[in-house]
Amino acid sequence: MMPSNRTPRVDVAALAVGLGLLAASAMLFLDTAGMTVTAVYGIGPKAMPYAVGGGLALLGLLHLLAAVRDGLPRPDPMDAASVAWMISGLAGLIACVAFGFGFILAAAVAFTATARAFGRRALLADGALGLGMGLGIYLIFTKLLTLTLPQGPLERLF
Amino acid sequence: MIETFAALSQGFLIALTPANLLFALVGVLLGTAVGVLPGIGPALTVALLLPVTFKLDPAGSLIMFAGIYYGGMYGGSTTSILINAPGESASMITALEGNRMAKAGRGGPALATAAIGSFVAGTIATVGLALFAPQLVEVAIGFGPADYFALMVLAFVTVSATFGASPLRGMTSLFLGLFLGLVGIDSLTGQTRLTFGVPELVDGIEITTLAVGLFAVGEALHVASRRLHATDELVPVRGSLWMSREDWRRSWKPWLRGSLLGFPIGALPAGGAEIPTFLSYAVERRLTKHPDQFGQGAIEGVAGPEAANNASAAGTLMPLLTLGLPTSATAAIMLAGFQQYGLNPGPLLFVERPDLVWGLIASLFVANAMLLVLNLPLVGLWVRMLAIPQPWLYAGILVFSAMGTVATNPSPVELAMLLVFGLLGFGMRRFDYPIAPMIVGLILGPLAEAQLRRALAMSLGDPTVLVGSPVAVVLLALAAVALLAPLLFRGLARFQAAED
Amino acid sequence: MSFRTSVRRVALAAGLALAAMPGAALAQMELKITAPAGPGGGWDAAARSMQQALTGAGLARSVQVTNVTGAGGTIGLAQFVNTARGDGSQLLVNGITMVGAILTNKAPVGLDRVTPIARLTADPLVIVVPKASPHQTVQDLAAAIRAEPGKVVWAGGSAGGADHILAALFAQAAGADASKINYIPFSGGGEALAAMLGGHVTAGVSGYGEFESQIKSGRLRALALSSPERLAGAEVPTLKEQGMNVEVVNWRAVVAAPDISAEQKQALTAVVDKMVKTPQWTEILKARGWSDAYLSGDGFAAFLTAERERVADVLRTVGLVK
Structure with a gap:
């Protein structure tokens, strides 16, 4: 300072x-x-x-x-939109788990929103990627490790 | 001594059979693969993979077990270094410098020094285990609550090494950690504190949720917020992928010192794996010739704590094998592993099944060596992960963080805490509050409180018990030195500067 | 399937292989058993053992075990009461620790809300002293506690758990003021044992199984068992034999959901009745070292009520509950 x-x-x-x-x-x-x-x-x-x-x-x-007196160090200006996207992504993830939409959808929501926060605009492609990642994690967890992740409509298909 | 070597070579004959080598390899592979998932530390890794070992004979099963254990530990430090998401509290300190190194394109040397340091420490500690287990364990159980309290005071004092630029902000971080540590059941009276009627809070704040929230989520938010203003370019590799001569020179002493801290403290029934990593970090920071690099990616800060972490893991096996005392979550699960074959670890096991005990100790060496052989070639691959485009990298980190949280406790409340801690970590980064003291406070606060209260209850309130044993006195004296020495040195330096 | 997926589920594969074995008899029931603790503990083991025995003997078509960790089982209990209401296919494992935890945690939901089914096992606790202790018998320890209760430092499990209750009842039976006992709770199996072996405490309480190898190797001296009868294979007399009228066992039981019909209750009782008679169950008891204490119907309901009153009394006496 x-x-x-x-x-x-x-x-x-x-x-x-x-x-x-x-x-x-x-x-x-x-x-x-x-x-x-x-x-x-x-x-x-x-x-x-x-x-x-x-x-x-x-x-x-x-x-x-x-x-x-001195105050705290002044941070760089904040990109509020990016932060808001990420927070809503996490909030969406929590809501998905809380209201029974399952882990795969939750992962897709969080993934898409975070990618958006970092400037990606291909929401559909990112959504698909997020779904794929969620599905992969889900299968590894339930089939290989036999840990149970939050269930939802998508999880019941497998 | 001679018998020990005879028994150990007998053990190697068992561990080096092709089948058992295969079991060790499978164990190391599985352990690394699962341990690398953030939020899933060695204890959960071992618990998850325990059923896999059910089908084997006892020797093969325990050997695979050793592989899983070491693999899980190494996997935990990989996520710490690469994506700043510690898999468990003991690799939290590794994230401090390790992730800085990874961001600066030195992830390769960071992973390598962690791997080699783990190998060196694991080997030293396993030698210690083989040679001195029965004697050391007698010393270890002599540790009473007052001695533990003194050890924790020492650990608390050294946390100032992580304070960074401002003591005020460092202390604030520490006290917020202590505050969070109060949440939940008071272990001595069974009543709840700061739970506000939320049942999920009754068992206290999960350390991994706090660590992953503060480190990984907070970091992601921070990077996103500065996206347009700063260029935090991630470079997977800058300079050599491998450790340079300079890196070696700066790593070997921290490895040895870390091992010497980790092994005895790990052997203490209530020593744990975190305290040696704190102490090792503080020691390296004090002894380094590059103090300016600490906080910016100093290799000593990875080498020492990683060695301490691994050495303490081998130390934990000492009370388990010699007395049947499970002193860590992982050890408790390993005990379950023994018991599935009707074996009870303890003095009798050495007599009744020396083949198993020495086979296990030998396979610890084997697993350790295998881990090194397996992971060094993988370093290049891991580091390439950082080449993933930033939006996907951070989106993936976020999903992995949520996954780790859900895996330990699938409750929306736990995820909400992850978000709250993420926001907290974000705010702390923006205003330059150090993060590590908070986690140290959360870990050490409840331990120190419990040991202090136990000590005073046992002495019926007489405070002199706190300095009633030589061990406690020595540790408290060390704490006083650690607290006062920097002030003295600073004064001395000023004096010298004035002389010049 | 409930949409409230705030369920904490961490299910392990242990026992799944056995669970998949085809049943000999016609199995109709599909059961769900909640273990209100994480994988690896006693309640989890009880739930998974039931799963093994029920499916192994063909008494149920499938048995799903759900772990709900936290707060001495009270989180699992609250969730069970909320989500399983009227469901005749669900069971909850519980035990004496939960009775105490409900009181000390001021849990919103108590055991009065569930439908009692049966007690399954009851493990004896053991009172031990370090090898070098001057106390040779239970009477020595009782005399010491009468003389100065604070100077007898006890080590045991969590505050308000079975170990703590035994220490308090022992002091009472010894004629000392139980509110003055100096009980130090330790978390995790190893720490209390280390305090005993290191000679930092006067006496220790734990499940007999946990101290067994130390007792047999002579590093700890077992003074008494807390069960009504001696344990096969252990040369340790009971408290009652030695003139101390104290009996505390670490029991495990199963209960069913609130508001189930009389037929549903009967069906569940019948299936548990059959389960404890299977060779699979006998085998499990032997392997785990559990003592059979089967009690169902009104007998168990009365036992549960009596235990709740007794535990509440003791916890009030030692000052953990006001």
Whole structure:
């Protein structure tokens, strides 16, 4: 960080991290306060959470301090569309598994969306590639390793 | 000593029969093939392939087993290096420098130093196993909770080696890891912490989910986000595919040091494979002549931890064979492998079935050598994987990451955690937070807490127990040195600079 | 087939070869057995052994084993209760550990929701001391615990599990305050054993099978078994023989889904009844070292209720449940 980057403005990223750490610390203290079982000998189950919570609070305050001083390193500008494509790909994968569409479709969705995030536009070709990859993994897992992957309509064909 | 060699050569006679050599080869092949899948570490590999060995006679089965075990371990480091997705927690440290090397076109030397380092460490540790098992194991079980706690304090101190540019961000990463480590059942009282009524959280955060999320998914997001602004060109091979003379010179000492750290700690009943890799990384970072390369792809940071990882695996076999103590997930499954033939590892096994025990130890040597022969030619092939066009490479990495997560636990909640950790890893990369301390915190936090509380419960709350044994005192002193030495050196350097 | 595929399924091939053997008798049932733990553990072994025996003897056309790992079996239980309601072809394996885990994890679903079918096995626990321990008999240990309960450090399995319950009941029977016992839970088979062998604890509790080779090699001294009767092949007296009125066994059982009809319950009971009489089952018990403790019908229902009450009592006493 160059000293010339010191601006009177508050560094939003550092502020957000600081507040997040304080929130995590508060959550930990609240959760720990609700614990009822104690240890008969030695130190109890609350000591470690309180120590970690205290540490998080301290780090949160230090981040707040950093927010008005140096701030965090400024990252490169973000290609938001790419990131959004990848996140929706992963979300689609989770939805496919959660709602019973099976692993092969889930893999195809994630594969296509990620390839799109990296600039590919041949969605159909990538979809086919993703399906093939999902199918290959599925067959290896179920037929060779006898691990069960999430089932869906496609999986029942094999 | 003489009897040991006689018994060992007897073992080699068994291991080197054509049939058993074939079993070892098949085991190594299968183990590498399955172990290379991210999220599937050696324990699951061995569990999955155990049924394959059912049909063989005990000797053949155990020999194949040894092959699968070593193959699975080596496969795990391959994914760490190539696609930044550690197959298991013990090869996480390998990913730190190894993946950097792969990105810079030095994947070949990284894979080679991992393979040769594993071979060297495996061989040294197996010699140790053959010669000193009964004596060392007595020392190992003497380790009490206070000693373990001291060992973990030492490991915690050395994590600062992974902090990078800013201690504040490093500590933040570490404490977030400790925070995540608190999630789940408190092992000493059985009550849950930070689970918020989600049953999937009761058993805690899966280390591989966190590691694969932070490393592989976070990395993919990061690269995608900078696609238009930066040119992170992936070059499969830059310079030599093979290790240069310089690489050899920089690797051999880390191999030896890694072995010396890994073997004894692996032999401890609660030592594990992660702590020696942390320690080895910290040691290499401190001793290297190229400190500027650490974090950018230093070969020492691959050679040392990989050797430590493999040596600790052989160390784990020591309590298993001599006492019947399964001290790791893999060892527990190997115990099941023995028991399917009605064999109980332990002191009696050496007397009752020396042919099996020494056959197994000999086949560890054989499997180790075979792994090297098999994998060095494959290095070129593996590295070519990085030549896959970027969109498909990262799409494939993502699908493989999801697959590894689903394989260990097929639940949408686990996949959602993978996404959350991926986003976390992305954010940490953007703002230059180091990733490794977080995983160290997740692994070491719960272990250190449990050992500390056990030690204090056993002493009825008397804290002097923590310095009550010579081992604990030595380890704590080492931790103090590790903590203070950099400050001293820095002061000294400043002093010298002022002199100049 | 349910569309809720939040099922955690990791099925291993172990036993599949046997499962494929043609049955001798006419098999009509297609069963699904949930093992609420990962592959390799005791519940998984029980489920897969049932699979072997049922298909091997031709009592069922097919048996599918599903593993649902996590949280002492309570995740598997919750999922079973939610997805198998009224399904007369599904079974769930459980045991004493689940009874404790439900209470300590504050699980939303309890064992009152399932339909009891039968208890299958009950393995004795053993109380051991290190070779060099001054305690030669159970009475020595009882006296030590009476004098100062905190100074007797116990090593065993997870908090609130069968081992912990035995340690607490032992202290109670010895006339000590059970809420003051110093029980250190260890995860994984090896760690507790290492603590015993290293002499870091006073006494240890575990399944007899896990300590057997150490007992036979003389590195651990077995003081007592927790079962009602002695175990064949083991020269270890029971607690009852030695005047301690304590009995805890690590039992495994099968239960069926909620809201099944009386006929469905009868059919499932009948098939399990037949299974335990097959030579295949006898063989499995022998190979695994499990003690037969078959109990079905109202007897098992009453046993399950009694165990739930007893475990809840003990866990309250030792302070794990408030």
